[in-house]
Amino acid sequence: MTEQIPVLRLEGIVKTFPGVRALDGVSLSIMPGEVHALMGENGAGKSTLMKVLGGIHQPDEGRIIIEEQPVVMAGPLDAKAKGIVFIHQELSLADELSVAENIYLGELPRKRFGLVDWAELEAKTNGILEKLKVGFDAKTRVGDLSIANQQMVEIARALTVDAKAVIFDEPTASLTDAEKTVLFEVIADLKAQGVGIAYISHRMEEIFRITDRISVLRDGQYQGTVNTGDTDEEGVTHMMIGRKLDLSRNESHHELGNVALEVRGLSCGDLYRDVSFELRRGEVVGFYGLVGAGRTEIAETLFGLRDPSAGTILLDGEEVRIHSPHDAIERGISLVPEDRKAQGLVLGMNCRDNMTLPQVDDLKAGPFVADGAEIAIFDQYRDKLDIRTPGWKQLVGNLSGGNQQKIVIGKWLSMHPNVLIVDEPTRGIDVGSKAEIHNLIRDLAAQGYAVIVISSEMPEVLHVSDRIVAMYSGRIMRTFTSEEVTEENLIAAISGLETQKVA
Amino acid sequence: MSGLTRKDIGGFLARQGILVAFVLFIIGFTIANARFLDPDNIMGVVRSSAILGVMALGVTFVVISGNLDLSVGSMMSFSTIVVLDLHDKIGPALAIPAMFAMTLCLGAFIGFLVGYLKLNSLIVTLGMLSAIHGLTLTYSGGKNMDIADKEGTWFSVFGQGEALGLPVPILIFVLLAAVLGMLLSKMPFGRKVYAVGGNGTAATFSGIRRARVVFGCYLISAFCVATAGLIQASRSLGSQNTVGQGLELEVLAAVILGGASLMGGSGTIFKTVVGVLILGFIQNGLLLMGLQFYVQYVVTWIIIILAVWLDIAAKRGKLWSPIA
Ligand SMILES: Nc1ncnc2c1ncn2[C@@H]1O[C@H](COP(=O)(O)OP(=O)(O)OP(=O)(O)O)[C@@H](O)[C@H]1O
Ligand SMILES: [Mg+2]
Numbered sequence: 001m002t003e004q005i006p007v008l009r010l011e012g013i014v015k016t017f018p019g020v021r022a023l024d025g026v027s028l029s030i031m032p033g034e035v036h037a038l039m040g041e042n043g044a045g046k047s048t049l050m051k052v053l054g055g056i057h058q059p060d061e062g063r064i065i066i067e068e069q070p071v072v073m074a075g076p077l078d079a080k081a082k083g084i085v086f087i088h089q090e091l092s093l094a095d096e097l098s099v100a101e102n103i104y105l106g107e108l109p110r111k112r113f114g115l116v117d118w119a120e121l122e123a124k125t126n127g128i129l130e131k132l133k134v135g136f137d138a139k140t141r142v143g144d145l146s147i148a149n150q151q152m153v154e155i156a157r158a159l160t161v162d163a164k165a166v167i168f169d170e171p172t173a174s175l176t177d178a179e180k181t182v183l184f185e186v187i188a189d190l191k192a193q194g195v196g197i198a199y200i201s202h203r204m205e206e207i208f209r210i211t212d213r214i215s216v217l218r219d220g221q222y223q224g225t226v227n228t229g230d231t232d233e234e235g236v237t238h239m240m241i242g243r244k245l246d247l248s249r250n251e252s253h254h255e256l257g258n259v260a261l262e263v264r265g266l267s268c269g270d271l272y273r274d275v276s277f278e279l280r281r282g283e284v285v286g287f288y289g290l291v292g293a294g295r296t297e298i299a300e301t302l303f304g305l306r307d308p309s310a311g312t313i314l315l316d317g318e319e320v321r322i323h324s325p326h327d328a329i330e331r332g333i334s335l336v337p338e339d340r341k342a343q344g345l346v347l348g349m350n351c352r353d354n355m356t357l358p359q360v361d362d363l364k365a366g367p368f369v370a371d372g373a374e375i376a377i378f379d380q381y382r383d384k385l386d387i388r389t390p391g392w393k394q395l396v397g398n399l400s401g402g403n404q405q406k407i408v409i410g411k412w413l414s415m416h417p418n419v420l421i422v423d424e425p426t427r428g429i430d431v432g433s434k435a436e437i438h439n440l441i442r443d444l445a446a447q448g449y450a451v452i453v454i455s456s457e458m459p460e461v462l463h464v465s466d467r468i469v470a471m472y473s474g475r476i477m478r479t480f481t482s483e484e485v486t487e488e489n490l491i492a493a494i495s496g497l498e499t500q501k502v503a
Numbered sequence: 504m505s506g507l508t509r510k511d512i513g514g515f516l517a518r519q520g521i522l523v524a525f526v527l528f529i530i531g532f533t534i535a536n537a538r539f540l541d542p543d544n545i546m547g548v549v550r551s552s553a554i555l556g557v558m559a560l561g562v563t564f565v566v567i568s569g570n571l572d573l574s575v576g577s578m579m580s581f582s583t584i585v586v587l588d589l590h591d592k593i594g595p596a597l598a599i600p601a602m603f604a605m606t607l608c609l610g611a612f613i614g615f616l617v618g619y620l621k622l623n624s625l626i627v628t629l630g631m632l633s634a635i636h637g638l639t640l641t642y643s644g645g646k647n648m649d650i651a652d653k654e655g656t657w658f659s660v661f662g663q664g665e666a667l668g669l670p671v672p673i674l675i676f677v678l679l680a681a682v683l684g685m686l687l688s689k690m691p692f693g694r695k696v697y698a699v700g701g702n703g704t705a706a707t708f709s710g711i712r713r714a715r716v717v718f719g720c721y722l723i724s725a726f727c728v729a730t731a732g733l734i735q736a737s738r739s740l741g742s743q744n745t746v747g748q749g750l751e752l753e754v755l756a757a758v759i760l761g762g763a764s765l766m767g768g769s770g771t772i773f774k775t776v777v778g779v780l781i782l783g784f785i786q787n788g789l790l791l792m793g794l795q796f797y798v799q800y801v802v803t804w805i806i807i808i809l810a811v812w813l814d815i816a817a818k819r820g821k822l823w824s825p826i827a
Contacts (some may be wrong), residue, residue: 305708329710343708346701348768357698357709360691368689411709 005068007032007196008053008084008165013062015048017398019390022048024220025062030165030196035187037207037228038200040217040240041430042402043388046200047089049217050167053198054086055079066164077106083164087154087171089200089401089428090341095143100125102142103156128156133182147174147339148291155183158190165196170401172201173427176291176456184210202402202430204233216240241432257281259317260450261302261419266311271297272474275311279419284441284451286465288458289494293471295454296338299421303335304328315419329358332418336408336425338454344408347397351389352378354396355411381410384440386433401428409437413444420444421452426460438464458487472496524809525781532788539791552783553672554579554731556776558750559757560683561727563775564720566758567687569700569767570617570624572721574609574631575728575754579747581639582606582732587648587742595658603729609635610725611718618717632751639744649741662738672734679730683723684772696720700767749800756803757782759810782806 006029015023022045030036038046051057053064055073063070066082073079079086093102100121101108109120125138134152136145142153151174158166168187172180187210190197199211207214208228216223216239223239237245261279266272272294279285287295300306302313304322312319315331322328328335337343345354356363356374363373378392385406389399396407405428412420422441426434441464445451455461461468468480470493477493532539558575565572582602589598613631617624650656664671687693698706699716707713735746761778763770785806786799 303708324710324712325708326710326712335708337708342702343704346698346705346768348701349697353694353697357694357706357711360694364691368685369691369694 004031006030006065007067009065010049010053011063011065013049013052013064014060015045015052015057016060019394022220023052023059026217026220026222027062028215028222028225030198032194032196033191034213035191035197035199035211037211037214038198038217039202039207039214039236040223041388042406042428042433043400044217044240044430045220046217047169047400048220050086050169050198050200053079053165054084054167056086080161083162085158085161085163085166087158087166087168089169089173091147091150091154093142093150093153095141097142098138099129099136099140099142099145099153099156100138102153103128103160107160124160125156128159131159132156132186134179146291148176148179151175152179152182155186159186163190163195165198166190167198167200169200170202170428171199172203172206174424180206202428202434204236204431207236208233218242237431240430245432245435254282254446254448256283257448260315262314262317263298263302264312264314266298266301266308266313268294268297268301268306268308270474271306272471275476277469277476277479279450279452281418281448281450282445283466284445284453284464286461286468287452287454287471288456288461288468288490289471291456292473293494294474295471296423299335299423299452299454302328302419302421303333329415334358334412334415334417334420336412336420336422338423338427340405340408340427344411345396345404348395350393351382351387351396351399351407352392354407355381355414358411358415377414378410381414384413385410386436402430402433405429406433413440417449419450419452421454423454424456425453426455426457434460458490462487462490470494525784528785528788532784532791535788536791539788544787544791548783548787549780550670550673551787552779553670553676554734555750555753555757555783556676556779557679557727557731557734558724559754559761559775559779560679560772561724562754562758563761563763563770563772564683564687564696564723565624566755566763566765567700567767567770568696568717568720569703570717570720571628571755571765572613572724573625573628573751573755574613574635575724576747576750576752577632577635577639578606578609578725578728579732579735579750580742580745581609581635581642581747582729583736583742583746584639584643584648584744586733586736587650587740588643590650590656590658590736595656599733602732603726606729606732607722607725610721610723610728613725614718614721617721618714621714636744643744645744647741647743653740656740659737659740662734662736672738675730675734679727680772680776683727686723687772692716692719697768700769702768752807753782753803756807756810759807759814762814764814765811 009029011027013023013026026045026049038049040046048057052059053073055075055078064073065071071082073082076086094105103125104121109117109124111117122138129137132152132155134149136149142150145153151171155171171183175183187197201207211228213225214228214231214236215225216236218240234244257280259278260281264276266275275298289295297306301308302322304324304327313322314320320331322331341347352374355378360369363370375392381387387406387410388403396404399407409425426437429437441451441453453461453464462485466482468485468490470477470480470490472494473496477496480490538544558579562572562575585605586598586602589601593601613627616622616627661671661675666674687696695706695711695716698709698711699713703713736742757778758770758775759765759778760781761770761774763775785802789799789802790796
């Protein structure tokens with residue numbers, strides 16, 4: 001074997017933030033043509049390490065070496081100029097600009113007099129988009145795209161430069177299976193060209209499908225690197241959390257209560273039609289389907305964010321009209337929304353205030369917000385959900401992606417809702433915490449809560465649900481009990497291969 | 504310790520720029536005129552800042568909620584004229600509540616347009632700046648307004664009186680700052696104001712009724728304007744139609760100087776008070792240096808630009824950056 005030199009080497013990187021030692025002497029090397037997985041719990045320092053590499057953070061100590069040359073990354077543009085492309089965990093696109101402008105921002109093709117060459121820009125962009133097999137074109141406004149499609153735009157950026165190394169920070173968190181397949185093809189192409197790839201994800205099946213080596217971080221410390229072929233999920237989990245993970249479902253044998261929520265013939269324009277289902281206390285119902293099947297829209301209707309065009313909603317047998325989230329909350333409905341950054345959190349606010357925001361009117365001591373009660377709630381859910389933060393005063397925007405998601409979950413669990421709707425609850429959450437959250441959902445059901453789980457991850461839906469509603473193109477195709485469901489019949493139902501059956 | 508690099512200094516300036524600039528101003532003014540740090544002078548500055556300060560307290564709520572209020576200057580003229588006019592017609596005891604009610608109506612109208620109809624606050628309040636000016640002129644018939652019996656009215660107490668050894672305008676300012684500071688930092692309403700300004704969508708998803716919160720902010724702003732109008736009227740017992748002209752920019756300058764972001768979601772009452780005092784001292788210093796008061800219009804503008812620039816610089820930790 002010829003001695004290859006790494007495209008990229010990190011040596012003894014240390015990075016601290018007030019109250020947190022995010023990286024504690026991490027070393028790592030990425031070889032050309034390698035897909036190198038970076039794994040670790042939420043807040044372990046993965047994104048921070050990559051941000052150091054991408055010139056967004058300056059390391060306190062340590063060196064970055066590109067092809068045997070020590071370099072200083074002055075900033076993101078500098079990193080890009082040095083051939084490092086960074087696809088972020090949190091999207092960083094300009095909503096008001098077109099897809100083409102976003103992809104080529106800062107390096108738009110020019111004509112004479114410095115005018116932008118729109119024709120060239122469009123042609124180049126559409127070339128890339130074709131490769132990515134997406135259903136939109138260069139002129140689309142980014143703000144009009146779904147999160148998944150925005151993620152694809154972010155990925156398209158990576159293909160515009162001659163990259164030495166590409167960093168993917170949880171690129172698949174909001175992608176559908178079809179889009180994932182395309183992404184993996186892109187990664188295979190880059191790999192064939194000898195590009196080094198750093199790949200962060202909490203999804204084991206992906207890690208084992210596409211990566212060559214796995215490095216693990218824990219609490220900012222480097223735990224080691226293994227060849228993907230030499231290990232398995234259990235081994236990696238053990239490296240990440242230092243113990244074995246109990247993935248068994250806690251089967252609670254509790255009686256189902258009365259019907260908490262009933263929906264009859266609910267329709268909302270083209271988004272979904274004639275949806276009917278029942279949800280009992282003590283029951284977890286999973287909604288599974290492709291992106292665009294109308295699941296999120298149903299949740300938004302139940303939470304008062306959309307007015308239905310037809311149909312009725314009954315809570316505890318009583319017909320209700322829900323006009324706003326405020327109404328919904330008063331009636332005991334909680335929604336963990338799909339997009340934590342846009343809908344779930346005020347990033348510039350601290351952890352505690354974010355968590356107690358929906359109930360701030362109820363937590364009072366005289367006319368004032370009761371500090372103690374708030375901190376008690378925060379502490380309780382920090383422990384329950386294992387939220388890693390130096391304290392409640394930390395701004396949520398400074399937390400790692402997975403810990404931000406946990407704040408959103410804590411915020412809605414602490415409301416003790418009658419009906420809890422969670423939309424992609426474990427997006428960006430590490431394997432250990434994911435199991436915790438699944439258990440928590442099961443526990444809530446056992447305590448008599450009624451829960452709706454919307455997820456694009458089949459294992460998740462299969463794991464937590466008592467019943468599964470399969471949706472395709474705005475319609476309920478079939479409702480499965482947990483005994484009768486299999487991966488095959490579920491896939492058949494959500495891809496419209498099976499004709500509609502009475503739910 | 505290794506020496507400070509240029510970058511460290513740039514970063515420090517970016518973060519603490521306002522304070523650094525302020526200290527430099529103070530040193531400069533003191534060298535130029537020793538009277539600057541005289542206790543009497545300092546008291547004078549605080550006293551003359553009270554009207555601006557009271558208005559800035561209200562605008563702080565509006566700015567944190569992510570909106571602007573450019574109508575406060577012309578609204579203050581309105582309040583002043585109205586209360587002076589009614590003083591002689593129905594007596595001060597009725598004139599004051601009547602004036603507050605009318606000013607609050609204006610605030611409610613703006614709050615309705617910006618909050619419930621979701622119109623852009625810049626356009627709405629810029630329009631109201633001119634509309635209210637028109638209203639004031641119509642009301643007064645274009646004439647100055649004076650109280651007939653300037654000696655025999657207790658109405659002068661708000662602008663000229665003293666209590667607890669302090670001028671009443673300062674007392675009102677301090678009291679209002681304390682109450683509104685509590686409201687903003689300790690009560691549910693304040694929390695909602697930050698949430699709405701920080702991320703309106705997430706606030707809605709948390710069950711906060713955004714329109715109400717925005718409406719409330721404009722009501723508070725109008726209340727502060729009415730209070731400022733009361734002090735102004737009581738101090739001079741007579742007034743032109745244009746007393747408040749241009750104050751909207753000074754108020755905004757003070758709020759931003761204090762560190763509230765125009766993007767919404769940040770700022771505090773305490774910081775606004777600091778901003779008001781900084782602005783007051785700088786203007787006073789310039790006066791002591793013998794500059795004409797109209798130079799202050801330019802200076803106010805420069806201060807706004809400086810404050811906005813440093814606000815952005817503080818976010819990225821650098822004074823200048825090629826991107827964003
Ligand atoms: N700008 C910041 N200010 C303060 N603390 C920060 C900042 N950025 C990251 N941290 C802290 O550094 C630690 C590592 O965060 P990082 O985002 O790297 O985690 P991660 O491994 O990417 O986690 P996740 O899987 O949740 O995305 C966390 O404790 C986080 O709170
Ligand atoms: Mg991360």
